[in-house]
Amino acid sequence: METGISVFLAGLREIGYQPFTLPNQPGHVVIDYEVQSGKFAGKGVKIGFIVPADFPVTPPSGIHIAAWIHPEKSGGDHPTGGIHRAHAVSFQQALGGEWQYWSRPPKDWGNSKKTVPTYMVHVWRLWDTQ
Secondary structure (H helix, E strand, O other), rough: OOOHHHHHHHHHHHEEEEEOOOOOOOOOOOOEOOOOOOOOOOEEEEEEEEEEOOOOOOOOOOEEEEEOOOOEEOOOOOOOEEEEEEEHHHHHHHHOOOOEOOOOOOOOOOOOOOOOOHHHHHHHHHHHOO
16 A cells, blocks of 8 residues: 555545645645535635655544634634644744644544545535534
């Protein structure tokens, strides 16, 4: 099985995204994303991922958002808990703007198809359940 950041990048391209990596941080991937459902439907944001070197064995743990959607809150549940600013600093320093990290690992990854489209369904569900 092929693994790594290149697999994640190729998977994003196959489903229509134009991913790029942060300078000198090839595991930090960013896409432009339009929210498709939920209360933020139609909103355009940048989403960042820190992609593990062994992807798809291990998925990104959560998403980094270039928008201040929720106040910072380390504990609690989705949608308003597990929101961190410090975890998103590398994206903020490289691209500017306000970024936050949503600690939302896909819970069923071990029993899933472990593909980029599967991970992006997880991302869609995060927005859908806001």
